[in-house]
Amino acid sequence: MMISAMPAPSADRAAPGRDRASADVSATAWALAARAGDPDAADHFVRALHGDVLRHVTYLSGDPQAAHDLTQDTFVRAFGSLHRYEGRASARTWLLAIARRAVADSIRRAAARPRTADAVDWQAAVESSQPRGLPGFEDGVALIDLLESLSDERREAFLLTQIVGLSYEEAAGFVGCPVGTVRSRVSRARGVLERLLREAETASAPAA
Template sequence: MIPALPATRPGRAVADASATAWALAARGGDPDAADHFVRALHGDVLRYVTYLSGDPQAAHDLAQDTFARAFGSLRHFEGRASARTWLLSIARRAVADSLRRAAVRPRITDAVDWRTAQERTQPPGLPGFDEGVALHGLLEHLPDERREAFLLTQVVGLSYEEAAGFVGCPIGTVRSRVSRARATLERLVREAETPSVLAA
């Protein structure tokens, strides 16, 4: 079995409509709406940048950068797409910019590897913690396009149609990428379980 993923909320469309309304109200200068907008979408942004960057230590900075960019360009947001889709596209650019900056400067650090950092970000006793860490490791084996399609639809919770619009490809391509990602993950899980079965 693939490790458990966050379930898509049944009221996703309602939540998206509310977040979009808050974004539009925040554009008009309503500070309470701005606060609601951040609270509604912060978790999705944080999950997305964590998986996309592969660096849980930088995730909060990337999420903060995403919202700073969003508020900087909020006057251009007209609600044609949901605020969540719009915000995730900003998050994607923030991660890409961060990776580009990291690639051109030398990095000297004594920091632990990202798996250890991830394990320290929350108490290990939380339900689903071990499965989440395992999923991080498995996702590394997926090609970038399949990993992103899988994350957008299965972790962040976008519909296939929203994900297709987000990455700029046909909906059938997204379905295919997710299907292939699932097949790869299922194979990797079976392979990981085989030695323990044989040992037993």
């Protein structure tokens, strides 16, 4: 089954000052109407959230080239389980959770194959895909800045386990190193990030 997952018209995406809460309400209403069998609502639902899903999977996977396939997979999964969606969480939250599982499954499959490329350029992927104008965007930018201070190996281990949600064993299989090495890299990455956060908080505190 193929789902048409086309982005919303550019004028809609670029609308200044768009009310995110209102957009979430609309997307949720479209999801519920689609569950009831309304094909137009299904199309509106896809168009409303396509961009957010695409950015999210690009960020989590670190692979812009695979992002469109992962977005397609996310919507296929969503429509396959839409009959169970009751609107208790916003459609955006529900859909991004599905996207997260799609990325994790993709990485698990990749972990079972020999690695053919160097470390993923996480920084470039995050910078090119980070959404603008969304709640928490400034926090996301701050996290990107902090992650830049990590070595490639520590950043990769941290993102795979703490952002994507792979187990240490799965991350070790993907990276191609012992589990203990992944644990060490994540621990050291946490230590660096925590230190940088403390330094940033101290620097931003008003002078006594």
